[in-house]
Amino acid sequence: MFVITADQVASRREADRAGPLIAHLAERHGDQLLLPVDQTAGDEVQLVTTSAEAALAIVLDATRTGRWSVGLGVGDIRTPLPDATRKATGTAFIAAREAVGAAKRADGRFALRAAPIASGITVADVEPLVRLLVLLRERRTDPGWEVVDLMHDGRLQKEAAAILDVSAAAVSARLRAALWRAEAEATPALVRLLRELDAEATHAASG
Incomplete structure (x- = not known):
C-alpha cells in the first residue's frame, strides 16, 4: 500500500492551499484511491492507494508547484478500512509521517520511507531516482x-x-x-521499482 502525505510550505505566512490541492488530486486520481482525499492535521493532505502508478503520479502532481513537502510511505494498512483516510492506521501511515518530515529538509521537498524490509529492494534504491525526476520537473x-x-x-x-x-x-x-522524453521513459521504470518495494514491504509485514 502507498500513503502520500503532503504538508504545505510556509503555511503560517500563506493562505491555506489544502482545498485546491484536494480538489485537483481527487479529480485526477480519485478512482485510484482506497478512500477519499483527506485533510488531516492543519494544512496536511493525505491519500491512500494500492497503485504504484497512481502513487508516483500523485507525488509528481503534488510537488509540481514547490508549495508542498511530499512524503510517500510504503507498507501495510490496518483493515477493515475506516470511512476516512485520517482515521486509518498501519505501517504505511507511519512511513508517510516519517517521509513528510524528511521531505521538508530534502532537495525537491520529497522523501520516501517504507516499513522495515529484510532483503531485496530498499528505499535507498528508489528514493534518489524519484527525487531526480522531481528535480528535473522543477527546472521546466x-x-x-x-x-x-x-x-x-x-x-x-x-x-x-x-x-x-x-x-x-x-x-x-x-x-x-x-x-x-526523459520523464516519459523514466516513469515506467520508477513505477516498477515502487511496485517491487511495496511487494517487499508487504512480504516483510506478513512474514
Whole structure:
C-alpha cells in the first residue's frame, strides 16, 4: 500500500492551499484511491492507494508547484478500512509521517520511507531516482509545461502547435528543453521499482 502525505510550505505566512490541492488530486486520481482525499492535521493532505502508478503520479502532481513537502510511505494498512483516510492506521501511515518530515529538509521537498524490509529492494534504491525526476520537473519552464501538459493529454505535436499557435519546430524544441522524453521513459521504470518495494514491504509485514 502507498500513503502520500503532503504538508504545505510556509503555511503560517500563506493562505491555506489544502482545498485546491484536494480538489485537483481527487479529480485526477480519485478512482485510484482506497478512500477519499483527506485533510488531516492543519494544512496536511493525505491519500491512500494500492497503485504504484497512481502513487508516483500523485507525488509528481503534488510537488509540481514547490508549495508542498511530499512524503510517500510504503507498507501495510490496518483493515477493515475506516470511512476516512485520517482515521486509518498501519505501517504505511507511519512511513508517510516519517517521509513528510524528511521531505521538508530534502532537495525537491520529497522523501520516501517504507516499513522495515529484510532483503531485496530498499528505499535507498528508489528514493534518489524519484527525487531526480522531481528535480528535473522543477527546472521546466512555463512554456515547457504548456507543451508537456498537452502531450500528457494525448495530443500530437502538430495538434499542440495549432493549439499554442506556434510552429511544429517550436513545439519540438520546447519538448527537448523540458526533457519530456526523459520523464516519459523514466516513469515506467520508477513505477516498477515502487511496485517491487511495496511487494517487499508487504512480504516483510506478513512474514
